[in-house]
Amino acid sequence: MHRIVHLEGESIIADLRRPDFPHHWVEHATTLQLQVAGRLAGATIAIVNKLSIRAELIAGLPALQMVAVAATGTNNIDLDACRAHGIVVSNIRGYAVHTVPEHVFALLLALSRNVVAYRQAVAAGNWQRSRQFCCIDYPIRDLHGAKLAVIGSGNLGGGVIRLAEAFGMRVLRCERKGAPSVRPGYTPFDQALHEADVVSLHCPLTPETKNLLGEPELRAMRPSALLINTARGGLVDEAALARALQQGWIAGAGFDVLSVEPPSTGNVLLAPQLLALPNFLLTPHVAWASRPAMQALADQLTANLEAFNRGEPQNQVV
Structure with missing residues (x-):
């Protein structure tokens, strides 16, 4: 019988159906990194979201057969170590295809139309003191006709892109x-940064993409350009971004992400x-x-567990 340990149950607000095969289920609302090894002792299936599952941890969990990631990104999992120990890793795919793009445009519209600045102006009494019916203190830009560079x-x-x-x-x-x-239909990276009115990040965090945008890339963007990041915080050099905004x-x-989450030790942003x-x-x-x-996400997570139990892993990363 599988022993399933869900380490971060509080991170999903949904009706998580238990899998249809015999199992023993242990759920923790939250787990500290230092508690992971103890809580996964004897587990055959681990459900994680953002906790790290590294090689030294995996070596001490001989019963572990599957890591079910309750997210799309797997940069917190040592995939090579899982592969070496015959551990299946499955993730969640396609569940955020509407919600993330909508959030991108929530941020983009608010920035383009200076929503925060105008709200602050009303709170400060600027509109009330205006000599005309409106208060046009900050520039407003339309999205129509603007160039959007999508990275990933x-x-x-x-x-x-569809929105x-x-x-x-x-x-x-x-x-x-x-x-x-350059693939057909694509724009060279440097050219896209130089031409774009908006740059939006949607690529995974890997050793190759860490600090994908640093000071040289931010300086290469237009002074009128906007940067949106709903992917991973580590894609952008945060200290460079702070300087870019201030200067x-x-x-x-x-941004919807930071390099360390939660940012309990502080962050320049x-x-x-x-x-x-x-x-x-x-x-x-x-x-x-x-x-x-x-x-x-919850429905797909259960489906991943059931597919693994049938010997037919789906959404398999390893």
Whole structure:
């Protein structure tokens, strides 16, 4: 009988159906990293979201047969170690194809139309003191006709592209940074950064993509450009982004992710002077978290467990 240990149950607000095969289920609302080894002792299936499952941990869990990741990203899992120990790793795919693109456009629309600045202006009494019917203190830009560079054109990038085209934006599908050739229909990385009015990130965090955008890339963007990141915080050099916002290298940024989450030890992007900027919007990794999306995630998670038990793993990473 499988022993299934769910380490981060509180991270999913949904009706998580238990799998249809005999099993022993243990669920923890939250788990600290230092508690993982003890709680997974004897487990054959581990359900994790963002906790790290590294080689030294895997070596001490001889019963472990499957790591079911309750998310799409697997950068927190040592895939090579899982492969070496014959451990199946499955993730969740396609569940956020509507919710993440909608969050991208929530950030993009708020920045383009200076929603935060105008709200602050009303709170400060600027509209009330206006000599005319409106208060046009900050520039407002339309999305129609603007160029959007999408870095990473999988399910989520594709969802963003569909919404962008509905808004009348011109889409640049960005080729991989440093690629020796450019695929048909794609724009070279450096060219896309230089031409884009908006850059939106949708690629996984890997050793190759860590700090994909640093100071040189941010300086290469237009001073009027916006940067949106709903993928992973480590894709952007956060210290460089702070300087870019403060010194005007770019016009603004909307982020839903940070390099370390939760940011309990602080982060340069949490500095009060940055959070006070109307052109910097930071949300706490919630782009994925609409109720329909979380239910779709939960349903797929159970389906992954059942497929593994049948000997037919699905959504398999390893």
